[in-house]
Amino acid sequence: MKETFAFLFGLGLLGNAILFVPQLIALLRKKSSEGVSIITFGGFSILQIVGIIHGCLQHDPSLIFGMSASLLTCGSLTLIAIYYRLRKPAQ
Numbered sequence: 001m002k003e004t005f006a007f008l009f010g011l012g013l014l015g016n017a018i019l020f021v022p023q024l025i026a027l028l029r030k031k032s033s034e035g036v037s038i039i040t041f042g043g044f045s046i047l048q049i050v051g052i053i054h055g056c057l058q059h060d061p062s063l064i065f066g067m068s069a070s071l072l073t074c075g076s077l078t079l080i081a082i083y084y085r086l087r088k089p090a091q
Contacts, residue, residue: 013066020073
Protein backbone atom coordinates (compact mmCIF):
# COMPACT_ATOMS: atom_id res chain seq x y z
CA MET A 1 0.00 0.00 0.00
CA LYS A 2 2.89 2.36 0.77
CA GLU A 3 4.25 1.92 -2.77
CA THR A 4 0.82 2.63 -4.27
CA PHE A 5 0.53 5.95 -2.46
CA ALA A 6 4.14 6.84 -3.33
CA PHE A 7 3.27 6.24 -6.99
CA LEU A 8 0.08 8.32 -6.72
CA PHE A 9 2.05 11.07 -4.99
CA GLY A 10 4.52 11.06 -7.89
CA LEU A 11 1.64 11.31 -10.37
CA GLY A 12 0.24 14.23 -8.39
CA LEU A 13 3.57 16.00 -8.60
CA LEU A 14 3.70 15.33 -12.32
CA GLY A 15 0.24 16.88 -12.56
CA ASN A 16 1.61 19.85 -10.64
CA ALA A 17 4.34 20.22 -13.26
CA ILE A 18 1.76 20.18 -16.04
CA LEU A 19 -0.16 23.02 -14.37
CA PHE A 20 2.71 25.41 -15.14
CA VAL A 21 2.58 24.67 -18.88
CA PRO A 22 -0.37 26.95 -19.82
CA GLN A 23 1.33 29.92 -18.14
CA LEU A 24 4.57 29.04 -19.92
CA ILE A 25 2.79 28.88 -23.29
CA ALA A 26 1.08 32.24 -22.66
CA LEU A 27 4.43 33.77 -21.71
CA LEU A 28 6.08 32.53 -24.89
CA ARG A 29 3.19 33.68 -27.08
CA LYS A 30 3.05 37.19 -25.59
CA LYS A 31 6.85 37.50 -25.41
CA SER A 32 6.26 39.61 -22.32
CA SER A 33 6.41 38.89 -18.60
CA GLU A 34 3.55 41.29 -17.90
CA GLY A 35 1.21 39.72 -15.38
CA VAL A 36 3.74 37.09 -14.28
CA SER A 37 4.93 37.24 -10.68
CA ILE A 38 8.61 36.36 -10.82
CA ILE A 39 8.73 36.31 -7.02
CA THR A 40 5.94 33.72 -6.87
CA PHE A 41 7.34 31.43 -9.56
CA GLY A 42 10.88 31.93 -8.26
CA GLY A 43 9.68 30.93 -4.80
CA PHE A 44 8.01 27.83 -6.23
CA SER A 45 11.28 26.95 -7.98
CA ILE A 46 13.24 27.26 -4.73
CA LEU A 47 10.72 25.05 -2.94
CA GLN A 48 11.03 22.48 -5.72
CA ILE A 49 14.82 22.45 -5.36
CA VAL A 50 14.39 21.85 -1.62
CA GLY A 51 11.91 19.05 -2.45
CA ILE A 52 14.42 17.41 -4.81
CA ILE A 53 17.14 17.54 -2.17
CA HIS A 54 14.74 16.12 0.43
CA GLY A 55 13.78 13.35 -2.00
CA CYS A 56 17.44 12.50 -2.52
CA LEU A 57 18.09 12.40 1.22
CA GLN A 58 15.02 10.20 1.76
CA HIS A 59 15.76 8.02 -1.29
CA ASP A 60 12.26 8.80 -2.61
CA PRO A 61 12.20 8.46 -6.41
CA SER A 62 8.60 9.70 -6.67
CA LEU A 63 9.48 12.94 -4.91
CA ILE A 64 12.69 13.37 -6.90
CA PHE A 65 10.99 12.75 -10.26
CA GLY A 66 7.88 14.80 -9.52
CA MET A 67 9.74 17.78 -8.12
CA SER A 68 12.25 17.64 -10.99
CA ALA A 69 9.41 17.75 -13.52
CA SER A 70 7.87 20.70 -11.67
CA LEU A 71 11.23 22.46 -11.54
CA LEU A 72 11.67 21.95 -15.27
CA THR A 73 8.37 23.66 -16.11
CA CYS A 74 8.27 26.24 -13.33
CA GLY A 75 11.99 26.99 -13.55
CA SER A 76 11.72 27.50 -17.31
CA LEU A 77 8.80 29.83 -16.79
CA THR A 78 10.75 31.78 -14.16
CA LEU A 79 13.87 32.13 -16.30
CA ILE A 80 11.94 33.17 -19.40
CA ALA A 81 9.96 35.72 -17.37
CA ILE A 82 13.21 37.15 -16.01
CA TYR A 83 14.62 37.29 -19.54
CA TYR A 84 11.59 39.18 -20.86
CA ARG A 85 11.64 41.52 -17.85
CA LEU A 86 15.32 42.38 -18.32
CA ARG A 87 15.49 42.67 -22.10
CA LYS A 88 15.26 46.08 -23.61
CA PRO A 89 12.19 46.77 -25.72
CA ALA A 90 12.78 47.04 -29.47
CA GLN A 91 12.86 50.62 -30.72
